[in-house]
Amino acid sequence: MDAKAVLRGEEIPADWMDLIEAIHRKKGSVLILGASDTGKSTLAHLLVIQLSQMGNVVALVDGDIGQSVLGPPATIGLALFESAIQQLDDVQTMASYFVGSTSPQGHMLEMLVGIKRIVDRAIQLEPEIIIIDTTGFVSGETAWELKFQKVDLLKPAHLIGLQRRREIEGLLRPNQFRPDMVIHRLKTPEKVRVKSPEQRKSNRSRKFAAYFREVKLYKKSLEGIIVVSPFKVRYRGKGLNGVLLGLNDEANFNLGLGILEHMDLHRGTISFVAPELDSDSIRLIRIGSIEVDLFGNDKTHRS
16 A cells, blocks of 8 residues: 555545544544554554544654654654644654664563653643554564553543454454443555565664764763663673663653763763754653664664
């Protein structure tokens, strides 16, 4: 499926149109679940465009940390649409939460806390509808638990399951008796393109490279800044240089990403490269679990 054609309204499946009408009638939060390459992001963006054109104020929460659209990979982003839009190009991210990795595996707490913090921030903006996109991590006990807890935490008005057959029925069925929640089972359109792991990795690399295209070197004292390193056990015996950093404010929302150059905890100094940002607002630096270079190549640390 050509996502751009769908977003132009040229190839919208009938059940997707029915969904748009259902959400327009019963407004609230919308959580989209599905495996990789089932059309989740295309559907999320279509919902934003169509519902905004129907006069709704719509917020988009991008929880797909591996194939993100709002902001760079490893973050959960938020955007607000107060008037009708035709496309999602050059969208301004209003809030961001740093997860620390491009995969939910090993980062379930960060994913749950991050998605809740960003959805709460969205609610403060008083949109009529909040669209929440998620990762394609749906297979196995860990994925089931993550998605079950996410539904329980967010309590969406609409729970959408995109599936080719019935591969996520085990995620949908436990929620069938939840009050004030409508479950929509949608079949993945046959024209949805399947991307290989190599294509997904290449896409992440391009996004990281674009984000770090123009950077400067920051050298800062750690006075007034807390360094949080929940993954430090993984770095036993190896340096931290090149690790992705979340440069966060006092509320732990992300101001930007950086790449660590050097940190000296004894002298209380740190240096990193990052795009232009208000470095004086940094109050918490969270050490991620992947290495990234300026060309966008990333490598997950293994213990």
